[in-house]
Structure formats: C-alpha cells, structure tokens
Amino acid sequence: MPSETGLNDDVLELNAQDEVESICDRIRRILANDLKRRGLVVALSGGIDSSVTTALAVKAVGPERVLVLLMPERHSAGETLELSRSVAEAFRAPYEHEDISGILEAVGFYRRYNEAVRQVIPEYGQGWKSKIVIPSVFATKGFSLFSIVAQDDKGNEIKKRLPLKAYLEIVAATNFKQRIRKMMEYYHADRLNFAVAGTPNRLEYDQGFFVKLGDGAADIKPIAHLYKSQVYQLAEYLGVPEEIRKRPPTTDTYSLPQGQDEFYFSLPHDKMDLCLYGRNNKVAPEVLAPLAGITPGQVQRVYDDIDTKRSTTRYLHLSPLLAGDVPELAK
C-alpha cells in the first residue's frame, strides 16, 4: 500500500520462490566452482537466520550433504537446544550436538568473564546472571557507552556503566563463544570435505554485528544480501517451524536474555530494515519516517548511526592487510 509520501510499505517484499531458487543455484555453483567442497556445515542457534540457512542448504544440495551443528553452552537459553533440534528434524538434516561448555571452561571463559564483571560489581558471583546493554540512539544526544546489567539470585538488578578495561575484557571473553563454535564447524567441515555456511542477514553483515573469526567466518553466506524481514518471508515459504518464526530475535550470548535492539541496533528489526533500505537508496528522512513510525529527526539519527557502525566495523570485513605487495595473489 502506498504511504502518503509515495514510498510503498511493501518495499522489502520479494518473490520467495524466485529468491530461493536463485540462492540454491548460487550455492551449488559456488560449492562446485569456487570452493570445491561436497556439502555444507551449518550451525543452528534456534533463531530465524540459521534456520533459513539450514533450509536453503538442504534445498540446494540435499539433506545428505548437510551437517547441522547444535552448540549450546551453559549460558544459552533453556529452549535453544530443543528449538534447534526441531529445525534440523523439520528439514531432515543430520545433526550433531556439541555442547561447548567444557571447551569454554577449559579456556577460562567463565572465570575471565566473572572477573571482568567483578571489576564493576564486586559481589558478582554464583547464581548471578548478566548482559551488556547500550542506550538507544534516541535516548542520548551524544555518545552511548555500554553498561552491564547484573541480576542476583533473588532477581535484584544492578546496572553500571562499563569502564574501558572491564568492557574490553567482557567482550573479549564472550567472543570465545563464537570462535569456539566456528572452530567446531571447521572441524566437521574438514572431516567431511564440506564448506561452512555463515548465517548473517544483511543488517548484521552490513553493520558488523558479528565476531571476527567467530560467527563472521564462513566460506559462503547465503542470506547476507537479504534484509531481516526478507529472511522472515523466506522462512515462511520454506516451512521453518512457526515457533522459530514467532520468536523475538535475541543474541543468546549472555546469561540474561538480551534483545538485539538493546545491544546493537537502534530499533526493532522491521524498522531497522526500513532505515537501512532508506539509507542505501537515499530515501529522504521525511519520506521514510511515516513508514518506520518514527520522526524524520529520528530517521536521520538512525542513518547517522548506520554510517558510524559501517565505518567503525569495516575492519571486521578485512582480510589480513599486507605491508608490501604480493601481486601474484591479487585478484
């Protein structure tokens, strides 16, 4: 339906059947011509993106050429494992359960994380849960810094702004999770002569919402060109279980539930999608505002935030940079 300003609110609607066929064709050609691998490993988190990636992988190469990995750990939400299993079973994909808590324990993740939190909340310990949060770009006129939200075993919450050292140590420790999962994905890919499929959508890929050499690492990223709302459209077309499609997106990374929009994005994903589309297609804030349900000034703040994140996370996309030329390997 056209909005008062002329931009259609179905601007992100796609032809799901055509898109699925195009992606599957591309996956097969990339595997055969570029990667020379015989199948795909996909890590399933119980979220929409990895579910759609699994469904696409199965459709592209058949379930016998897909291995799904379920890799929860001590801090994962209780339903993560069962939801992931239900997706693997829905698409008849073989799966393996690799609980990574033991590896995380061995590298000292839980100890390092708790010690970092104790720098700001000395009483943090057994039975406590926590997450880091950042204020919405609308809540401040200036720079937003991360805070830690911690909850004791009686449910009392404390929130404290994170100083540099604690912030960096918490993030560095938490990144073990994504990197250990990726290590397991490549172990299985190597033993099967498969490639690793990454699961970011366009918002995450563009805005650097991933860990370098963690969930950012992959041989192929089949949905990185799709806005999150388009991923939901494919999910419905492909038959991803409704329970997954109705679930609000979370990071499932910290021990307290953490919405993506309190950790990284300024808005819920449908509005964030529209703003990213608007920014990419030079849509004026006044034109986009009624569609996104926010003011033109707020759209401009989101546009600015998109530019900032794109520039500050650019290094996450870079391959190692050389201090001299190796022209034989230049494309």
Add this chain to the structure above:
Amino acid sequence: MAAHKEKVRAFIIDNFMFGSADGLTDETSFLDEGIIDSTGILELVDFLEQEFGIQIEDEELVPENLDSITNVHTFIENKLSA
C-alpha cells in the same frame, strides 16, 4: 591550564595516531576525521577520568565536550573548577 591541554593533545597523538600528528589542530573533529571511533570515546573518557580525577556523567558524553582538543580542554577545566 595550558598544561592540561598539552596532556590531552599528547594522549590523542600517542594513543590514536601512533605519534604522527598529521594536521591535528586544536579544532580538529576527532569523529569527522576518523581519529576516534566509539571504543576510542571510551578510551578518551577513561583517560580523562584517571588523569584528572574527574567523574564524567552520561549526559556529558556529547561532542561539545569530547570532539576536539579545545572542546575537551574547555570541558575538563569546567569540571575541575566546579
């Protein structure tokens, strides 16, 4: 105090520019010139709190206080005299 301004300048050049002050003036915007990113703001806040013994509140985390050597200098002098 001029010495405070020099401490800020030295920190910016040493920490963010690896000793090379190419074109950095007192008015250069750290953000517009790409000298400081979001983690850099946190580093700057940490430095100012440690070096000058001040506590910077959330509402003070604005470009007018932190986005050039002059802005930072004015801000800390106001904080120290408050």
